[in-house]
Amino acid sequence: MSNNVAKSAKPQKSSFDPTTIELKWQSKWGSEDVYQPVLDSAKPQLASGTTIAEAKKQNKIEKDRHLIKGSAFYDLTMFPYPSAEGLHVGFSYTSSGIDAYARFERMLGHEVFEPIGLDGFGIHSENHAIKTGSHPIEHAERTEKNFYRQLHVTGNSYAWKNKLETYDPEYYRWTQWLFVQLFKSGLAYKKNSPVNFCPSCKTVLSDEQVIDGRCERCESVVEKRDLEQWFFKITDYAGKLLSNIESLDWSEKVKLAQKNWIGKKSGINITYKVAGVDETVTIFTTRPDTNFGATFIALAPEHQLVEKIISGVVKIDAQIVRKMQAYVAKATNKSEIERQAEGKEKSGVFTGLYATNPLTDYQMPIWVSDFVLGGFGTGALVGVPGHDKRDFEFATKFGLEIIRVVVGKDGDASPIAKIEQVQEDEGTMINSGFLNGMDIHKATEKIMDHIEKEGYGKREVAYHLRDWLISRQRYWGPPIPMIYCEACAERGDSWFMTEEGKNHFKNGEWRVKNREMAGWYPEEVLPMKLPYIKNFKPMGTGKAPLANHPEFYETTCPHCGGKATRETDVSDTFLDSSWYFLRYLATDLKHIPFPMSKEKAKTFPGATPEEIEHADKRRTWFPVTMYIGGAEHSVLHLLYARFVTMALKDMGYVDFEEPFTRFYAHGLIIKDGAKMSKSRGNVINPDDYIRKYGSDTLRTYLLFLGPFDQGGDFRDTGIEGMYRFVKKVWKLFSGMENGEWRMESSTEGLRFMHQTVKGVTEDLEYLRFNTAIAKLMTWYNFLAKQPSLSQEEVETYLKLFAPFAPHMTEELYQVLKNKEWRIEKKEKDFHSIHMSAWPTYDEKFLTQVTVTVAVQINGKLRGTVVVDAKDKEDKALIEKLAREQESVSKFLAGDIKHVIFVPGKILNFVVR
RNA sequence: GCGGGCGUGGUGAAAUGGUAGACACGCAAGUUUUAGGAACUUGUGCCCAAAAGGUGUGGAGGUUCGAGUCCUCUCGCCCGCACCA
Numbered sequence: 001m002s003n004n005v006a007k008s009a010k011p012q013k014s015s016f017d018p019t020t021i022e023l024k025w026q027s028k029w030g031s032e033d034v035y036q037p038v039l040d041s042a043k044p045q046l047a048s049g050t051t052i053a054e055a056k057k058q059n060k061i062e063k064d065r066h067l068i069k070g071s072a073f074y075d076l077t078m079f080p081y082p083s084a085e086g087l088h089v090g091f092s093y094t095s096s097g098i099d100a101y102a103r104f105e106r107m108l109g110h111e112v113f114e115p116i117g118l119d120g121f122g123i124h125s126e127n128h129a130i131k132t133g134s135h136p137i138e139h140a141e142r143t144e145k146n147f148y149r150q151l152h153v154t155g156n157s158y159a160w161k162n163k164l165e166t167y168d169p170e171y172y173r174w175t176q177w178l179f180v181q182l183f184k185s186g187l188a189y190k191k192n193s194p195v196n197f198c199p200s201c202k203t204v205l206s207d208e209q210v211i212d213g214r215c216e217r218c219e220s221v222v223e224k225r226d227l228e229q230w231f232f233k234i235t236d237y238a239g240k241l242l243s244n245i246e247s248l249d250w251s252e253k254v255k256l257a258q259k260n261w262i263g264k265k266s267g268i269n270i271t272y273k274v275a276g277v278d279e280t281v282t283i284f285t286t287r288p289d290t291n292f293g294a295t296f297i298a299l300a301p302e303h304q305l306v307e308k309i310i311s312g313v314v315k316i317d318a319q320i321v322r323k324m325q326a327y328v329a330k331a332t333n334k335s336e337i338e339r340q341a342e343g344k345e346k347s348g349v350f351t352g353l354y355a356t357n358p359l360t361d362y363q364m365p366i367w368v369s370d371f372v373l374g375g376f377g378t379g380a381l382v383g384v385p386g387h388d389k390r391d392f393e394f395a396t397k398f399g400l401e402i403i404r405v406v407v408g409k410d411g412d413a414s415p416i417a418k419i420e421q422v423q424e425d426e427g428t429m430i431n432s433g434f435l436n437g438m439d440i441h442k443a444t445e446k447i448m449d450h451i452e453k454e455g456y457g458k459r460e461v462a463y464h465l466r467d468w469l470i471s472r473q474r475y476w477g478p479p480i481p482m483i484y485c486e487a488c489a490e491r492g493d494s495w496f497m498t499e500e501g502k503n504h505f506k507n508g509e510w511r512v513k514n515r516e517m518a519g520w521y522p523e524e525v526l527p528m529k530l531p532y533i534k535n536f537k538p539m540g541t542g543k544a545p546l547a548n549h550p551e552f553y554e555t556t557c558p559h560c561g562g563k564a565t566r567e568t569d570v571s572d573t574f575l576d577s578s579w580y581f582l583r584y585l586a587t588d589l590k591h592i593p594f595p596m597s598k599e600k601a602k603t604f605p606g607a608t609p610e611e612i613e614h615a616d617k618r619r620t621w622f623p624v625t626m627y628i629g630g631a632e633h634s635v636l637h638l639l640y641a642r643f644v645t646m647a648l649k650d651m652g653y654v655d656f657e658e659p660f661t662r663f664y665a666h667g668l669i670i671k672d673g674a675k676m677s678k679s680r681g682n683v684i685n686p687d688d689y690i691r692k693y694g695s696d697t698l699r700t701y702l703l704f705l706g707p708f709d710q711g712g713d714f715r716d717t718g719i720e721g722m723y724r725f726v727k728k729v730w731k732l733f734s735g736m737e738n739g740e741w742r743m744e745s746s747t748e749g750l751r752f753m754h755q756t757v758k759g760v761t762e763d764l765e766y767l768r769f770n771t772a773i774a775k776l777m778t779w780y781n782f783l784a785k786q787p788s789l790s791q792e793e794v795e796t797y798l799k800l801f802a803p804f805a806p807h808m809t810e811e812l813y814q815v816l817k818n819k820e821w822r823i824e825k826k827e828k829d830f831h832s833i834h835m836s837a838w839p840t841y842d843e844k845f846l847t848q849v850t851v852t853v854a855v856q857i858n859g860k861l862r863g864t865v866v867v868d869a870k871d872k873e874d875k876a877l878i879e880k881l882a883r884e885q886e887s888v889s890k891f892l893a894g895d896i897k898h899v900i901f902v903p904g905k906i907l908n909f910v911v912r
Numbered sequence: 913g914c915g916g917g918c919g920u921g922g923u924g925a926a927a928u929g930g931u932a933g934a935c936a937c938g939c940a941a942g943u944u945u946u947a948g949g950a951a952c953u954u955g956u957g958c959c960c961a962a963a964a965g966g967u968g969u970g971g972a973g974g975u976u977c978g979a980g981u982c983c984u985c986u987c988g989c990c991c992g993c994a995c996c997a
Contacts, residue, residue: 253992256916260993267997285997298997346995371995381997389913390995464996634992704936706924713924721937724951771926774935781935 016730018694022807026155035114035157039585040617042072042111045625072621073110075102076581076660078629078637081119082143083128087150089676089684089702089714090630093669096699097708097769098628099156100803104764105626106157107799113621114157115584117164118147121172122573123201123217126476130537136476137532140167150687155695155807162587166576171583172478173527174593175576178644179470180481180521187233187647188470194302194332194374195469197225202538204229206469206572208261208636224332227542230471230480230569234643238262238463240657241642249662251709257634263464268448269378270457272297272355275363277314279305281355284377284462287387288451289443292432293405295395296383297355297366298348301331302374305366309351316352324349324368331370346371346394358456359433369394377462386416387423405432406440468640470572473544475536477570481528484519485557485564493559494519520558524605528566544568577637578644581627581659585618595619596653623656631665638663664767667711669702684714693723696805700726703769703804725777726805732784733794733812749789752782753796760800769804776801 029035077098080091102114120140129139144165151158164171182188196205200220204227209216234241242262245255267286274281281297299306308314310325327349348369355364364382371390372381385395385402395402406427407413413430416422429435434450435443451457471480488494522528531552536545546552546568557564582594591607595618601607607615623645629637638660645659668675671682689698701722705712756779763772776797783789783797794816802809 253916257992260915263993263996265996283997287997369995371997373996376996383997388997390997393995462996464993631991704924715924715937718924718937725936770924771935774926777935 016727016734018696018726018808019691021811022153022155022695025807025810026152029157030152030160033161035112036159036161037072037111037113039113039621040614042113042620043070044620045072045074071110072625073102073105073112074581074621074624074626075105075112075114076584076624076627077114077116078627078633079117079119079577079580080147081122081124082140082147083125084132084139084143085683085685086143086146087686089686090669092154092686092698093702093711094628094630094666095151095154095156096702096804097664097666097767098626099154099806100699100703100769101626101628101764101767102157103803103806104761107802112157113159113162113585115162115164116151116156116158116160117166117580117584118144119166119573119577119580120144121166121477121576123203123472123474123476124573126474126536127201127217129476135532135534136536140165153690153695154686154699157806159584162584164580164583164587166573166580167476169527169529170590171580172530172576174583175478175571175579176481176526176528177523177593178579178648179478179571179575180523180526181651181653182232182647183482183521185647185651187236188230189233190228190230192226192228194224195227195229196222197227197542198222199540201474202540203473204469204471206574207466208468208639224334225542229469230567230571231467232470232643234468234639235463235465237643237646238264238465239461240646241465241639244642244658248658248660250660251663251665254631254634254638254663254665258639261465261635261639265377265462265464267377267460267462268451268457269460270382270451272357272364272382272456274305274366275354275356277353279308279314281305281366281380282378283380283382284460285382287384287440287444288447288457289429289432289435289440290384290387290405291357291382291447292359292429292435293384293386293403294357294360294382295362295364295385295401295403296391297364298369298372298381298383298394299351299366300372300374300379301328301368301370303368303372303379305380306351306368320349320352324351327368334370346390346397348394348398350398358454365400367394367398375466376464385422389419389422389424392416392419392422403431405429468572468643470575471567471569472572473542474538474570475530475533475545477530477573478576479528479530479546479552480567480569480571481523481526482519482521482567483555483558483564484567485560485562487562487564488519488557488559520564522558530570544570546570574637574640575644578640579648581624581641582622582648582654585621586615589614594654595622597655600653619655622654623658624660625662627660627663628666629663630668634665664709666708667706669705669711669714671714689719693719694726694807696808697723697726700773700804704773706770708767708769725780726808728784729780729797729801729805730808730812732780733798734815746786749782749786749793752779753793756800757796764803773804776804 075098077094080087098114102112106112120143125139125143126136128143129136132139134142148163166172166175179188196207196210197203198205198215198218198220200218201215204225205215205222210222213222214220215222242259242264245258248255265286267284268288269282269284270288270291271280271282281299283297285291305314306324306328309316309321310328312321327347346369348367348371351366351368353366355366356362357364371394372379381391383391383394383400384405385391385400386404387406392402394400402416404413404416404423406423407430408423408425408427412421412423414421426440429438429440429443432443435446438446448457448459452459485494531546531549533545533549533552535548539545539548549568553566553568555564555566556562579594586592586594589611591604592601592611592615593604595615597619598612598616601612601615641659645654646657648654649657669684670676671684676683686698693701697719701719702712702714704722705714705718756775759775760772763769763775779797783793795813798809798813
């Protein structure tokens, strides 16, 4: 029966042509700037000034949403890097998510800013150019066009007027400006040090770009090279980068990845006198409680004292020096991979020197060993073989003494002879003088107090995080805008001698004072344009291609006017992306890089009063409200962007410390169970699917695949199914023009609508797109069976579906609008609805209350009871009863008139 | 080794502590079609010929009137970090 009725609501004919519909709306949205927010007039993000994370914690989010209509909502996705192959479907995934979210937020009444751009500078793009045999500049021109075309057909509600490209001189002049500001703040310095070098990319890499000893991009084994490089002093912010993490509304996983990478360890630096020579060795340890058991000292091959011995400053036996030279040379040439391949087999050379342990007067032999890391702590450790497995391995190999100082749970107090006996856990101190009998935590505090009092040690915090290596010996990046002047350096007359420089460092030591630093920065003539050169390929000599071009690097000193040279390295591509979210809001400002206070904006040469005004007003958009991107950037981009923001805050350019209030890491899209790769031939080009099914279908399908943070498996049969569904929706509603609809929804219809609205709203808020879409499908199944639909149901359905399939829903709305909707007149187009009205039915359904009690029916205990309350008194009564189990049983025994028990259905109680 | 996460049908997966498997894919049968495709209808956790019934969220316990969900242990898988002193 219902089948026949259902048919009456369905179309006589259907023609669903997604391509035509989508192009039509895309061009309309574009030409009318529908999604271009007025940047200057948005209200601040939250009226109270609290962050969304805080509001959420206080459960105020729903309430606040209504209070802050018209407030700025900065909805950002990580911009893609353009490749010859075109847009990756992984990006379609992100962009579908961010756009569904943007459209949802817009309906809640926010001003939403959803910008897009291209991360076109960097090794990635340059390698693509080399592979295709083209010049990076031509490569960029070509891919830019293709990428923007592909980005357009997704139907995303991008603010197209604010697009940017990192290789645009109007962009990278500010990247260079940023470099200069960091330099002026003492956060950029140049240093000669062993660095990671990728022999294939022929450039140095930052620590973060080395994964398992291999290059992040090409997976070549990374070598160690001594090169003079530019670094950013991100370690200055290690503490803040770590402590701020707690306040962020990010997934625990990403937060943890950052915490681990920063790697804070609290301990103590202990300085030991070296017997017989005028030297000391400072070690870092987190376990000073075991110090009575210390029997040796081990130095990293890079350690200063080792250098002093090798260079003859500290004189020891010549034969040992030769042995050490050989060992150090071998160790420093080893790549990470080689070191791992050798396993944990310890090696080392005894220096013949001893250090005295003041606690015991034990003469600890000083060794050099490559299991000690030059970059952690002080590059030296004190060996306690009884209570550290690595120390034990070292001690047994070289016959060093092992002393037990902790007894663990097993009560074993015998001498430690086997590795299984090494006691690294909790326990009680023995053989440790005044520490005896204490547990290790108490002993740790006690001994640190003692050492500090005796004056040979100081509590210290060590971090795993190292400074950010910023220079690259490549072509395709912003030239580092520094000028070296030999003459000024000779005179000791460099930037550091200017009033500005002196003021900057007057309260602290100068972090950077070596001679290589002497020079000038041409701040007022930025951008330092990247010239077109033919031989742009990396050379592998430790110099960048620009070093072959005197016409580039030869210049005059901005200070003395003499001959000077420019830096020829370019900066890391991660610098480009560390601040792009700031620039989106100022792409039309020629003289100011990003929104900032009037006071600061005025300091930019050439800034017009209008520009200063814009810069000031647009600050309401910061920080980024919602950021969606890949989890692979957990410790790279996200850490760098946080660091840059903090540095800019300290310089007074921005007034927030954390750039991304909320970050959501989406999952990975695989294809038919395998990772996409060209060699497998299973790379998805979104173009093919958009052409065949339309963007609405692709978007909805991608988001339906599975939980957004887990990605999913892309299957052609799956997208077919989604296409069927989209078509069904089209047919149902486009058929409405000939069908009937009624004034009011049925009770069941209302309940369905209420449930779906509530469910989908909540799902969208937490980016559970897959379940939101499933709810829409369920509701469709219900609607399709109805003999007729109400205008409210149809309109609500279209609104709820719009975040996923914006084109089709808008087209349907237009079709239906022209067919005598018996509703209040709609003068504006559907996109105005996008911006105004998210349906809520809470008020209407206040009468329905869910009570959770134990109920016995037919001798069986059952669960949830849905009670329909007739009026406010009923509702209050039921809520009160729900709070008190005891009264509920009474209530159920006496006051309920009917109990309707439908097998397979929820229990319904009708209140008198 | 440290840290985090996950184990539910043939598949992707749903389930504020309350009918386990929503929704979709796939599969099966049917209607329609010259055929293929498409569309529509019905069915589909497992066991049993069917019904009745039983059983069922990696495993073992526990809390609870009630556990996929909370707690303890255990097995298996995935992802970070790692010779970090």
